[in-house]
Amino acid sequence: MTQMLKYVLQDVLRARFVLFYWFFMMAVTTLLFQIDSDPAKVVISLLNVILLVVPLVCIVFTTIHYFNSYEFILLLMAQPIARRQVFLSQYVGVASSLGLAFLAGVGLPSLAFGGISQILPLLNIGLFITFTFVSLGFLASSPTRDKAKAIGIALLFWIYFALIYDGLVLWVIYAFNDYPLEVPTLILTSLNPLDLGRIVMLLTMDISALMGYTGAFFKEFFGNLTGEVFSMILLSIWVIWPLWVALHRFKNNDL
Amino acid sequence: MISLQKITKFYGRLKTLSEVDLEMKAGHCYALLGPNGSGKTTLIKSILGMVIPDSGEIKVYNQNIVGQSQYRKQIGYMPQIGQYPAGLRMAQLFEMIKGLRPDAKNTDEELIDAFGLRAMMNKRMYSLSGGTRQKVSAALAFLFRPMILILDEPTAGLDPLAVEILKEKMMREKKDGKLLIVTSHILSDLEDIVTDTIYLFEGSIRYNSAVEELKKETGEKTFAKSIAALIRNQDLEIKELVAQ
Numbered sequence: 001m002t003q004m005l006k007y008v009l010q011d012v013l014r015a016r017f018v019l020f021y022w023f024f025m026m027a028v029t030t031l032l033f034q035i036d037s038d039p040a041k042v043v044i045s046l047l048n049v050i051l052l053v054v055p056l057v058c059i060v061f062t063t064i065h066y067f068n069s070y071e072f073i074l075l076l077m078a079q080p081i082a083r084r085q086v087f088l089s090q091y092v093g094v095a096s097s098l099g100l101a102f103l104a105g106v107g108l109p110s111l112a113f114g115g116i117s118q119i120l121p122l123l124n125i126g127l128f129i130t131f132t133f134v135s136l137g138f139l140a141s142s143p144t145r146d147k148a149k150a151i152g153i154a155l156l157f158w159i160y161f162a163l164i165y166d167g168l169v170l171w172v173i174y175a176f177n178d179y180p181l182e183v184p185t186l187i188l189t190s191l192n193p194l195d196l197g198r199i200v201m202l203l204t205m206d207i208s209a210l211m212g213y214t215g216a217f218f219k220e221f222f223g224n225l226t227g228e229v230f231s232m233i234l235l236s237i238w239v240i241w242p243l244w245v246a247l248h249r250f251k252n253n254d255l
Numbered sequence: 256m257i258s259l260q261k262i263t264k265f266y267g268r269l270k271t272l273s274e275v276d277l278e279m280k281a282g283h284c285y286a287l288l289g290p291n292g293s294g295k296t297t298l299i300k301s302i303l304g305m306v307i308p309d310s311g312e313i314k315v316y317n318q319n320i321v322g323q324s325q326y327r328k329q330i331g332y333m334p335q336i337g338q339y340p341a342g343l344r345m346a347q348l349f350e351m352i353k354g355l356r357p358d359a360k361n362t363d364e365e366l367i368d369a370f371g372l373r374a375m376m377n378k379r380m381y382s383l384s385g386g387t388r389q390k391v392s393a394a395l396a397f398l399f400r401p402m403i404l405i406l407d408e409p410t411a412g413l414d415p416l417a418v419e420i421l422k423e424k425m426m427r428e429k430k431d432g433k434l435l436i437v438t439s440h441i442l443s444d445l446e447d448i449v450t451d452t453i454y455l456f457e458g459s460i461r462y463n464s465a466v467e468e469l470k471k472e473t474g475e476k477t478f479a480k481s482i483a484a485l486i487r488n489q490d491l492e493i494k495e496l497v498a499q
Contacts, residue, residue, distance in 0.1 A: 003354045014342055071338040077305050078334070079355055080327040254266075255305040 001085055004076070008093030011069065018101045021057055025105025028053075030113075039115030040205065043122055046106065047201050050126050051194050054102060055133040056158050062094050062137025063154040067147040077255050087138075087250045091243060095134040102126050121204040125197040128235040132193045133158075135242035142249040165192045193238040200231045256281050256403060256434050257302060262311035264297055264458075271297045272308065273458045281402070284425070284435040284448050288482060289455035295438045296335060298455065299405050302436075303332055315403070328356070331401035335408045335438075337392035341381035345372065345391065348380060352395060359399045366394040369420045385412045393421055403434045410444045418444060442479035449478060454485060461489055 012018055028049055032042045069090060076086050103123060110119040140153040169188050173181055189195045257279040264272040272294045279285055287295050300306040302313060304320055304327070312319060315326045339348060353362065367373060370390040375383070383391070389412050396404060404425070410418045425448050429435055439445055452469050454462035462469075462485060466478055473484035 003357075007351055011340065011342075069340070072340045074305075074334075074338055075340070075352075076355070078303055078327065078330070078332040079352070080325050081355065082324040252307055254307060255300070 001089055004081070004085065004089040005093055007072070008069070008089055009097060011072070012065065012093055012097045015065070015068075017061060018097050021061075021098070022101040022105045024053075025102060026109055029106050029109040033109060033113040033115065039110075039113075039118040042115060043118050043201075043205065046119075047122060047125075047198065050106075050122065050129070051198060052162055054126055054129050055162055055194065058098055058130050058133035059137040059140070059154045059158050060151065061098065062134045063141045063147075063150050065094055066090070066138065066141040067150065074255055083251050084247065087247050091134065091138060094137075095131050098134060099127050099130045102130055118205075121201060125201055125235075128239065129193060129197050131239040132235070132242070135239055135246065138246040138250075139242040142246040142253065161192055161194050165195070169195070190234050193235060196231050196234055196238070200228060200235070203227050203231070256316060258314045259298075259302075260312045260314075262298070262301060262308045262313065264294075264301065264306060264308045271458050272301070274311070275455075275458070275460055277453065277460070277463070279434055279436065281434045282429065282432045283450045284429050284437065285451045285453055286445050286449040287436060287438040287453050287455065288442075293455040294458040295455055296407055297458075299332075299407055299436065299438070302405065303327065303330065328359075328399070329401050330403045330405060331396035331399065333389075333392045333396035333404075333406045333409055335411070337388045339380040339388070339391070341379070343380050344376065345378055345380065345383070346376040348391070349376075349395075349398075352398065356399060361400070362398050363400045364394070364398070366390070366397050366420070366424060369424075370394060370417060386414060386417070389413050390417060397424065397428070401433075403436070404428060405436045407438050408440070409437060410439055410441055422448060442482050446478050452482065452485075454482075454489070456489060 029042075029046060032045050032049075033039075036042055036045070073086060073090075077083070103126075106119065106126065107116070107123060110116045136157050137154055140157060141150040144150050144153075169185070172188065173185065176184075189199060257277070259275055259277040262272050262275040263270070275294075275298060287298065289295055297306055301308050302315070302320075304324070312321075314320065316329070318326060320326055343351070349367075353359070370393070372387075372390060372394060375387065380388070380391075389409075393406075393409060396406065406425075409421060409425075413421065422444065425435060425437075429448060429450075435448070437445060437449070449466055451465050452462065453460060464472075466481075469485065470476065470478070470481045473481040473488075475481035475484050
């Protein structure tokens with residue numbers, strides 16, 4: 001397992017994309033700190049960037065990586081190595097390198113500008129989102145052997161979670177605003193890892209009023225700590241279920 | 256050593272293997288023959304666990320292989336088309352494969368030397384010719400001294416000298432009591448090695464017996480000619496079936 005992980009990491013680093021991603025996150029964070037000296041405001045701007053960029057980068061990179069490693073996977077399948085191990089080392093390799101690039105990219109400038117304590121919850125959420133979208137990337141790639149199709153599915157996931165979903169939620173709230181909507185909104189929010197991430201950030205930053213209805217309700221309904229724990233569990237489920245489904249499919253694939 | 260019971264595999268609606276029963280023993284060399292698309296590679300890949308049959312049971316050393324991976328320690332596999340991570344250097348590839356099996360000391364690097372691969376160790380895999388890639392595949396298959404060797408079209412794309420080297424290697428391994436499974440379209444290449452013939456047609460076994468018997472049955476002297484006779488007979492049978 002460690003040997004395999006080493007090869008996956010070597011492979012990911014050889015692609016240099018992760019380095020580019022790291023520099024990009026550093027540039028964005030630095031820029032935002034330059035524009036505004038108040039760390040709280042930087043966190044909000046950064047949150048919006050992260051909620052769009054991180055999922056896109058993670059899901060697309062994972063899908064491309066999966067198909068680029070196809071030969072490597074084929075080679076391993078003739079060796080005495082369980083499929084589960086092959087799959088999990090791929091996951092850990094990709095997720096940890098993207099996660100590290102994100103941590104270093106956002107964390108190092110924050111350290112330099114002295115805003116690290118406000119940034120910490122954001123790093124936490126960013127990591128969860130990274131792991132979730134790497135899982136979703138594997139979910140998009142494992143059922144098919146067609147790279148173009150897999151990338152299409154991956155982009156569809158991103159468009160759905162990052163763009164369309166909020167619109168749907170708004171529409172539901174607007175259409176049914178004669179009814180009590182607290183619980184349905186809660187359920188709808190849980191069904192999107194990005195919304196969940198946003199809620200957690202707002203709960204920890206104590207500015208839930210800024211994001212209106214859902215955030216305020218979450219705060220009221222759970223209180224600070226319970227809400228956080230609840231959201232963390234949900235976020236973990238969002239990392240695990242796509243990964244589990246993808247692993248199950250990978251085990252039964254014909255290579 | 257290997258036994259298959261009622262192996263059936265569908266690709267979508269297409270039945271690639273239908274109720275294949277096979278017993279394979281150590282010290283024998285089985286030639287897996289059949290036209291393109293008859294299920295040879297699918298059969299091989301099911302033994303390796305790369306293709307998962309829809310029904311039936313495969314046992315290697317009396318152990319069901321479903322969900323298992325350790326049994327592959329005993330198998331060396333040379334694929335029909337060797338696909339390798341393109342950016343790797345040849346030396347890195349060999350190092351990597353060895354690194355995956357730290358318990359295997361005493362590797363068999365005879366073919367690496369015989370094929371002259373040492374001089375090319377610094378080349379990247381994408382820059383290799385098809386034939387050289389085949390040589391790498393062959394060297395990898397024999398590397399860990401496995402008891403079972405599965406070679407899918409081993410001689411395709413190799414130059415005559417390399418074919419000879421590979422054949423001699425296979426002969427020696429067979430004499431050492433190993434089990435060889437070979438598919439090939441170039442029948443003359445298999446002439447002196449093969450002990451048993453398995454003829455697949457549309458996913459089922461049409462013929463399975465020792466080479467000596469095959470020669471007797473068909474009245475031909477060489478392996479290649481007797482196989483040709485066998486295929487002709489099969490064709491006739493099928494035509495008769497269609498005519499009925």
